[in-house]
Amino acid sequence: MTTHFISAEVDLHDTAEELHSAIEIELQKHGEPLRWAVTDVDVDRQKAVVEGYVLVEASPAAA
Numbered sequence: 001m002t003t004h005f006i007s008a009e010v011d012l013h014d015t016a017e018e019l020h021s022a023i024e025i026e027l028q029k030h031g032e033p034l035r036w037a038v039t040d041v042d043v044d045r046q047k048a049v050v051e052g053y054v055l056v057e058a059s060p061a062a063a
Contacts, residue, residue, distance in 0.1 A: 001055055001056065001057055001058055002055075002056050002058060003034065003053050003054065003055055003056070004030065004031060004053065004054050004056055005051070005052075005053055006027060006030050006031075006036075006050075006051070006052055006053070006054055007049065007050070007051045008023075008026045008027065008030075008049075008050050009047045009048070009049055009050070010022045010023055010026050010047065010048050010050055011046060011047060011048075012041070012043075012046045012047065012048055019048065023036060023038075023048075023050050026050070027050070027052055027054055028054075030054045030056070031054030031055050031056040031057075032054055032055040032056075033052060033053075033054050034052070034053045034054060034055055035052055035053055036050050036051065036052025036053070037050070037051060037052065038050055039051045
């Protein structure tokens, strides 16, 4: 297993629960989210920038 740093943009949502869910879904596209933070918000574009670390399974070829 390895960790990877991810930076992603997600749409802002009406509630904190919806935003949290959208962030988790976006990070899960890259691996298992370990920790993340919203680092910027663009109100005009209605986007949040999220940076975090995900855990990725090592491929069998790399083992």
